[in-house]
Amino acid sequence: MNIIIVGCGRIGSTLVEELSGENHDISIIDEKAHVVQKLAETHDVLGVIGNGASYSILSDAGVETADIIIAVTNSDELNLLCCLIAKKAGRCETVARVRNPVYYDEISFIKEEMGISVVLNPELSAAYEIARLLRFPSAMEVNKFSKGRIEMLKYRIPHNSKLDGMTLIDVSNQLNCEILISAVERKKELIIPNGSFQLREKDIISFVGRPNCAMEFFRKIGERKNQVHEAMIIGGSKIGFYLSKLLVSSGIGVKLIDKDRDQCERLNESIPDAMIIHGNGNDHDMLLEEGLTDVDAFIALTNHDEENMFLSLYAQSQSDAKLVTKVQKLNYDAMIERLDLGSMIYPEYLTAQYIIQYVRARQNSIGSNIENLYKLMDGRAEALEFHIQKGSPVIGRPIKDLLLIDNLLICSIYRKGKPMIPNGQDHMEEDDLVVVVTTKKGLHDVKDILKRG
Known part of the structure; x- marks a missing residue:
């Protein structure tokens, strides 16, 4: 896809870093020459120095052939104007960052009247993320899949936990919860576990399940922080x-x-x-x-x-309150995790991730079938959601018969409005949404989960 990014601050830089490795043709626009030059050289993208609301600057960046323009400068009005001009000049999809609460109740009007595809507010997105975390006070992180019907939660096993010493088979048999533990971080080692894997105190686990199943899981392991009043x-x-x-x-x-x-x-x-x-x-x-x-x-x-x-x-x-800490600088991540301060919120990073998900969804309509992608465990693993399309080689075959690549786990299947945690006898069908967790980078199609040969 041809993508133009206007504004190379935290959000714009994150977008360039993430999307430049996904076979897109990317142009960046910013008035700060040193910022443009550094990003262009580091990530092999086209850099244009100037005001993104200028038609001539947008033209230099290739607006006439662009598929998406993403305006994430520090000015709401400039972002909206960039999108308006780009829409008239190139008829591309448009994404604008709009932060001012004055526009809070006018987003629908702005989108409809100006023809903007997506309007994102970092602060509002962060507020929604925090509110979602407060539904699961014991979780360090919550990510959504399958239209919100499946969630992936991150949880640190505390001292004297019922989970300490249990194998994953024990978790399934004794707790009888419809959740699947898909990744474990132990002393900086990342593990995609099998049924015989034994959990230990201080492990950080990522697990998937429906929201009500996640609540049941926390209740059964004795987590008392189940509701915020x-x-x-x-x-x-x-x-x-x-x-x-x-x-x-x-x-x-x-x-x-x-x-x-x-x-x-x-x-x-x-x-x-x-x-x-x-x-x-x-x-x-x-x-x-x-x-x-x-x-x-x-x-x-x-x-x-x-x-x-x-x-x-x-x-x-x-x-004993649930802790949520807002942080702007990503380099504090490791420090806060060592301090065990609960959940960290990065407003700009969250917005960048929402935009990336939108770009992938648009790309899905022209060939790729990735719907969502989340980085796990400091980027050492990925959780990907694939849309299963007609003719896919995974359709109709029991999961146990699929020759899957190493270090990959199929976590959930969403079919006709119903999510499920699959077992080896289950299979995939056309139009399913399927979540996998893997340490293998660079998967672009669901067929990439299969061994070649």
Whole structure:
């Protein structure tokens, strides 16, 4: 596909890194010459220096033959204008990042009237992600497949867990839950396990299942953090605003703390059912006075990564609450995992992943059959969702008879609105959505899961 990316900040750079390895022809546009030059040289893409809302600049980037233009600059208005011009000039699909809450209730109008294919809001996406995590407080991460009917959850096995010492066959027979453990990280080693694999304390497992089955699994292994009733949010940013509205609408009590009095007054008017508190989240005495030890979830959403990390560390020392920490810099990932601070949220990275999923879905209509792809365990494994198309060599054959490549596991099959965890007797049919987990990189078609020969 021919793709133009306007704006080479965190989102744009992530898109270039991910998509340049997938056989696309990519052009990038940014006004910062050194940024364009570095990305163009590193990833072998066409770099154009200039304003992405200029027709001549878009033309230099190949807008007339582009399949998709993705506008992710820091300006909402510039992104919308880029897409509008590109739509008129090249009739391509258009994706725009729009962050301002002023447009929150106008997204449908903007898409319809301007003909924009996708409008994405990093802060709103992050709020939805956090809200989904709070449905499973014991999970470190939750990813969706099969139109939301199948989820993949990441979980660290704690001390004295019922899972410690159990084989995967034991998990199936004794717990009787429709989940499948698909990957295990143990002391930096990544394992695609078989039925005889024995779980241990401190293992980080990824498992798939329907949402209700995941809840049942957590309940049966004795995880008591199964529901959030009260949440404390530090930081009245855009994410804090969106998240508070989501949580309040689902019946969860919210205490939001921000040190900007004017912002507190605006939030109080916008979210009357939330408790808005003017104060400094770094004041530990105030956090205790406001009930830190009693809340079920603690979410650090200030504009400073280090502050969020220290806030979560303090909350961890005072409470058993589910921790969610907003981080902008991806290089903090390994540090936070070592500190065991629960779930990390990267707003820009999340938005980049949503855009990548959209690009893959569009590519699916012209040949590829990857619907979704998630990186697991720091990118050492991938969870891919394939759309099974007519004539595929995997159709109709029992899974046990398929000659699958090494280190690959078929995790779920979604057929005619019904998800299932397959066994060796099950088979795939045309139009199924099938999720696999593998350490093998570069799979583009479901036939790639089969050994050659």
